[in-house]
Amino acid sequence: xxxxxxxxxxxxxxxxxxxxxxxxxxxxxxxxxxxxxxxxxxxxxxxxxxxxxxxxxxxxxxxxxxxxxxxxxxxxxxxxxxxxxxxxxxxxxxxxxxxxxxxxxxxxxxxxxxxxxxxxxxxxxxxxxxxxxxxxxxxxxxxxxxxxxxxxxxxxxxxxxxxxxxxxxxxxxxxxxxxxxxxxxxxxxxxxxxxxxxxxxxxxxxxxxxxxxxxxxxxxxxxxxxxxxxxxxxxxxxxxxxxxxxxxxxxxxxxxxxxxxxxxxxxxxxxxxxxxxxxxxxxxxxxxxxxxxxxxxxxxxxxxxxxxxxxxxxxxxxxxxxxxxxxxxxxxxxxxxxxxxxxxxxxxxxxxxxxxxxxxxxxxxxxxx
Amino acid sequence: xxxxxxxxxxxxxxxxxxxxxxxxxxxxxxxxxxxxxxxxxxxxxxxxxxxxxxxxxxxxxxxxxxxxxxxxxxxxxxxxxxxxxxxxxxxxxxxxxxxxxxxxxxxxxxxxxxxxxxxxxxxxxxxxxxxxxxxxxxxxxxxxxxxxxxxxxxxxxxxxxxxxxxxxxxxxxxxxxxxxxxxxxxxxxxxxxxxxxxxxxxxxxxxxxxxxxxxxxxxxxxxxxxxxxxxxxxxxxxxxxxxxxxxxxxxxxxxxxxxxxxxxxxxxxxxxxxxxxxxxxxxxxxxxxxxxxxxxxxxxxxxxxxxxxxxxxxxxxxxxxxxxxxxxxxxxxxxxxxxxxxxxxxxxxxxxxxxxxxxxxxxxxxxxxxxxxxxxxxxxxxxxxx
Numbered sequence: 001x002x003x004x005x006x007x008x009x010x011x012x013x014x015x016x017x018x019x020x021x022x023x024x025x026x027x028x029x030x031x032x033x034x035x036x037x038x039x040x041x042x043x044x045x046x047x048x049x050x051x052x053x054x055x056x057x058x059x060x061x062x063x064x065x066x067x068x069x070x071x072x073x074x075x076x077x078x079x080x081x082x083x084x085x086x087x088x089x090x091x092x093x094x095x096x097x098x099x100x101x102x103x104x105x106x107x108x109x110x111x112x113x114x115x116x117x118x119x120x121x122x123x124x125x126x127x128x129x130x131x132x133x134x135x136x137x138x139x140x141x142x143x144x145x146x147x148x149x150x151x152x153x154x155x156x157x158x159x160x161x162x163x164x165x166x167x168x169x170x171x172x173x174x175x176x177x178x179x180x181x182x183x184x185x186x187x188x189x190x191x192x193x194x195x196x197x198x199x200x201x202x203x204x205x206x207x208x209x210x211x212x213x214x215x216x217x218x219x220x221x222x223x224x225x226x227x228x229x230x231x232x233x234x235x236x237x238x239x240x241x242x243x244x245x246x247x248x249x250x251x252x253x254x255x256x257x258x259x260x261x262x263x264x265x266x267x268x269x270x271x272x273x274x275x276x277x278x279x280x281x282x283x284x285x286x287x288x289x290x291x292x293x294x295x296x297x298x299x300x301x302x303x304x305x306x307x308x309x310x311x312x313x314x315x316x317x318x319x320x321x322x323x324x325x326x327x328x329x330x331x332x333x334x335x336x337x338x339x340x341x342x343x344x345x346x347x348x349x350x351x352x353x354x355x356x357x358x359x360x361x362x363x364x365x366x367x368x369x
Numbered sequence: 370x371x372x373x374x375x376x377x378x379x380x381x382x383x384x385x386x387x388x389x390x391x392x393x394x395x396x397x398x399x400x401x402x403x404x405x406x407x408x409x410x411x412x413x414x415x416x417x418x419x420x421x422x423x424x425x426x427x428x429x430x431x432x433x434x435x436x437x438x439x440x441x442x443x444x445x446x447x448x449x450x451x452x453x454x455x456x457x458x459x460x461x462x463x464x465x466x467x468x469x470x471x472x473x474x475x476x477x478x479x480x481x482x483x484x485x486x487x488x489x490x491x492x493x494x495x496x497x498x499x500x501x502x503x504x505x506x507x508x509x510x511x512x513x514x515x516x517x518x519x520x521x522x523x524x525x526x527x528x529x530x531x532x533x534x535x536x537x538x539x540x541x542x543x544x545x546x547x548x549x550x551x552x553x554x555x556x557x558x559x560x561x562x563x564x565x566x567x568x569x570x571x572x573x574x575x576x577x578x579x580x581x582x583x584x585x586x587x588x589x590x591x592x593x594x595x596x597x598x599x600x601x602x603x604x605x606x607x608x609x610x611x612x613x614x615x616x617x618x619x620x621x622x623x624x625x626x627x628x629x630x631x632x633x634x635x636x637x638x639x640x641x642x643x644x645x646x647x648x649x650x651x652x653x654x655x656x657x658x659x660x661x662x663x664x665x666x667x668x669x670x671x672x673x674x675x676x677x678x679x680x681x682x683x684x685x686x687x688x689x690x691x692x693x694x695x696x697x698x699x700x701x702x703x704x705x706x707x708x709x710x711x712x713x714x715x716x717x718x719x720x721x722x723x724x725x726x727x728x729x730x731x732x733x734x735x736x737x738x739x740x741x742x743x744x745x746x747x748x749x750x751x752x753x754x755x
Contacts, residue, residue, distance in 0.1 A: 003590060005528055005559045006617065012475060013620045019627055026631050027425045040423040048418045051635075055414060060406035060605045062399065065382075096460050096607065099630030107496075128627035132471065133496065239423055239634040260382075261492040262467040263460040267633045268605035269414060 019131030021124040024342045026097070027239045034355040034364055035342040037098070037173075038230075038238025039317070044284075047235065050276035051269050059268045065260045066252065067094025068271050074278035075231060075244045083205065083214035086222050087246045093255055094231065094274075096266045097241030098203055101228040103129040104255045105199045105245055106167060109226055110135050111254070113165035113197065117158040121148040121348040123173035123201070138163040144322065147177020147312040148349055152186045164196035168215075171204040174347040174354055175320040176313030178205075181213040188218035196224065203229035203243075206285050207317040209293050216246070223248050234288050234317075235277040240270040292316035296357045299365060306369030311352065319361065320344070320354045321368070327353050330368060337367035380697060380716050388710040395739035397727045398710040400537065400683060403735075404602040404657075406639075407650040413642030417635050424634045428626040430458025430610070434637045437644040438610050446566060447583035448593060454615040457622050458632050458640075461607040462567045462596030467493045468628065469592045469611055470529075472621045473561040474499035478528035481560070483514030485686065485717045485724070487537045500526070505720070508688050511677040512539035516550040523558045530555050532581055533565040535572060535681025538717050538726040542576040542680040552581045555590060561617070562591040567609075568682040570600045571655055573662060576680040582612070589614045592621070599683065600651050601643045606636040658683055661729035661736055668740035672747050674725075683728055686714065690723040692750050700725060702750065707742035 013019070028036040066072060072092040079085045095101045106129040110116050115136035118126055130137060138158050140150035149172055158166065168187070170179045179187065191198055200215045216225040226247035231237070245255060259265075293316045300319070303310045309322040323330040327343050330353045334341050341364065344352025355361050381398075388394045417424075429435065435456040442448040450456055459465040466489055474480055476498030482490060484503045491501050502522045506512040519530065532551055534543040543551065555562045564581050572578045582591040596609030611621055625631075662679055669676055669687055676687040689699055696713035703709050714724030729736060 003559055005561055006590065009473065009475075009528075009561070010616055010620065013623070019623050023626060023630075025425060025427070027423060029425050036425075043418060043422045048415070048422075051418060052411070052415050055406070055411045058405045060411070060603060062401050062604045096629045096633075097631065099626070100628065103628050125627075125630065128623075132624060132627050133498070134476075236422055239426060239631075241629070241631055241633045258496075261489050261496070262464055262628060263607060264463045265605075265607070267460075267607045267636050269635045269639075270633050273418075273635075 016131050018127040021127040021131070022346050023124040023128060024346060029340065031358070031360055032338050033340040034358065034361055035340045036356065039356055039358065041234055041236040043236035044280055046280065047273050047276045051273040054272035055269060059272060063265050063268055063271065065265050066092065066256050067266060068275070071271050071275045071278070074275060075246065078278060078281070079227060079246055083202065083212060083217050085214050085216035085227060085246065090249050091246050091252060093245040093252055093259060094266050094271060095243040095245060095259070096263055098228070098230050098243040099125050100263070101243040101245050102126055103132065104258055105226045105228055106130060107133060108254045108258050109197065109199060109251055110165060115163045115165070117163040117166040119150040119168065121174055122167065122169060124346045126167055145312070147172055147175035148352070149177050149179065152183050155187055156190050159190050159194045159196050164194055166191070166196065167199045169201040171208060171313070171315040173201070173204065174344060174349055174352060175311040176204060176315030176318045177311070178208055178314045179213060181211065184213040184215050185218060188215060188221045191224060192220060198224065199226045199228065201228050203233065204315040204317065205229070206233055207289060207292060207315045209289070209314055209316045226251060231274045232277040232281045234285060235281060237270070237273055237277060240273055242266065242270040242274045289316060292357050295359065295361070299357060299361055302362055302365050306365065308365065308368060317357050318354055319357055320352050322351055323353055324351070326351050333367055334364055337364065339364040339367065381712065384700065384704060384710060387704060391708040394708045394710060395731060395735055395742065396710045397731065397739050398712040400599065400728055400730065401604045402599060402602040402654065402683070402730050403732060404654055406601065406603050406606070409646050410601065410603065410639045410642045414635050414639040417638035421634060421638055426631055426634050426637060428631050429456065429622045430632055431634065431637045434458055434641050437641050438612065441644050442593070442612050445569060446580040446593070448580055448588060448612060450612045451615065455612055455618050457611050457618060457625055458637060459609045459611060459625065460629055460632055462594055462598055462609040463489060464629065465594035465596060465609040465611045466490065466565065468621050468624050469563050469594055470494050471497045472617060472624055473529045473563060473592065477526060479524060479526040480529045480531060481519055481522045481527060482531045483519070485512070485539050485714065485721050486531065486533060488717050490531060502527070506539065508675055508677040508686070511680065512536060512541040512686065513547070516547055516554060519551060520554050523554065527558060527560055529561045529563050531563045534578060535568040537568070537682060538684060539677055539686045540679030540682040540684055541677055542572055542578055545577055545579045548579045548581055549584060552584050552587050556586050560590070562587065564591055564593040566593055566595045567599055569595065570651060571658055571683060572681040573659060573679065578681065592617060597640055597643050602654065603639070603643065606639055608632065608636045608640045658729060661733060664733060664736055665727060665729050665740065668744065672744055683730055684726050687725050687727065688723055689725050692747070693754055694750065695722045696725055697722065699750070703743055703746045706749070707746045709739045709742050
């Protein structure tokens, strides 16, 4: 069949580099897959029991668009307790995973601003979300020595240049690097001064080894920050696709409308699973973080002994390496040894390889040394 | 300052919120079947939690589910698809709808839409920057969209043609003759066909459902959506799909990856059980809807409401112009005074404020009670008019 209409649609599609940006898998293929965003974790029997109980009691129907009330409460409580951000139930939208959180915030908050500032190195999911509908994008330079974060000066320059909405990750999804308390305060002041706003991805924050500063917790910032992340990561729910957005209520309304348009609500099984996970998260996270910290410390030492360049990063669940010869050769070496890792080129950092921190990561590193 | 009247989704939000405050409310608005998901499907989800909770699923979905979908669309719709390249699993029919519209339309593109129609089509098209070109149909013709009107609506900017059969909210089924003619128009004017088959298992009397993608020349230009929500009473699981030609489906896949990344594997395993397991629950529900449909139509006849005879689907779209009230006002009064939620036609289209959509997704006893309460409300309203 010759169809000009189809040809036009497909040509525009092929030209859309953002939409076609390759992205890491959501969940590992196997124990040797160290490149996925989410890890294989055991699922606590209590999560299974609570989810089955909900389903068997008839929770198989549509629920409220922004999510079931107790889960929204649980997410607000978690954000308040964990990062000091003053969110309530009305500020929370439960999403069908982290990518839906990126999409809804970037598109719906983005629609209220002329342009959006996005770091040169960022999770490709942000670029893909931008690719669904044309947005004016200002690229923020990143500093490799700072774990590929955009500097406060870059943020200042972008905002001074008229770009009042920023998409920032802390920790960086590439390196795990975080903004310090002082840097977060400085970003808050810059944004405040110019009546700007920030979409703040803190999905990896539970794995930060040490203090963590959330932008929404800064004085006066909650009204201009949308915080996004996975709902209770590390609890075995990676393939259940459950995430959150926490935002001022004025921003929740358009995102809720769009959520209704694109998916009505999030799977009830995922929501009830996450609700039970919220009860177990505190204790489980502490144990996991201690274990990850220990493994990552050994990996850093191993890398150092092998002259590998480990990027600055505070999140204990990932380790990123800067490879002088580029990521391709390193990935080929890893593949030959039976391992998968994330290509930094996906993020806009073609000389970086990212590996998840697991019990098999050391063997992968040895293959690179 | 006058308060702007709420429309569409926002109007429905307010009504749903009010309805939830009434303990004795009877919901005849939302398209959510009252039946719970069949037990064997819940059991499959439980098994998935134990044995497959961390399975990797690509954005387009588990291959086993895509194979089950390919088998289903062949068996039910006579559409041949390759499970590898021509199926994408979605977060319910709603995400399928959004993806389908955004995949086919860009800024300035025109989508021809037989009206009335489900509001989300217009909302999704607005997101894409497209333009809706309406073709009107009315109760006196059982909401049949005339292919001649569709042909007249085609312009140089036309990119796609929406064909929802059975239709929501009007519940008409596009006849095989009309479907062939509609597809012919699409081929002649090089339009992409967007087919919504979500109610294809609920067709009444002697009406016949036909998927445009099953016709010669149809598949290569048609994206077809469906979901498990209505047929298996799985609205809360958020599981649907799109099938279509591999080239367009590659675009759908990337859009799916950009919008939500993937679909819960627990829902996907439940979906495999639904599609490959026993189908007696679907037949039981279809039979119940047949009985309830008769119940509702009889009550509407008693109330003196005209309607397009529902040829399929799970609802009826009734003309309430004789009340002299706007459908928003009427629906609000029925809700506030009798605690019955029916959806105003104005929530579907600004041109349909003379209509009310009522679903038959309540147990018969409750449905009877709801209809009796509606009769009381209507009698009060008519008495006020005299």
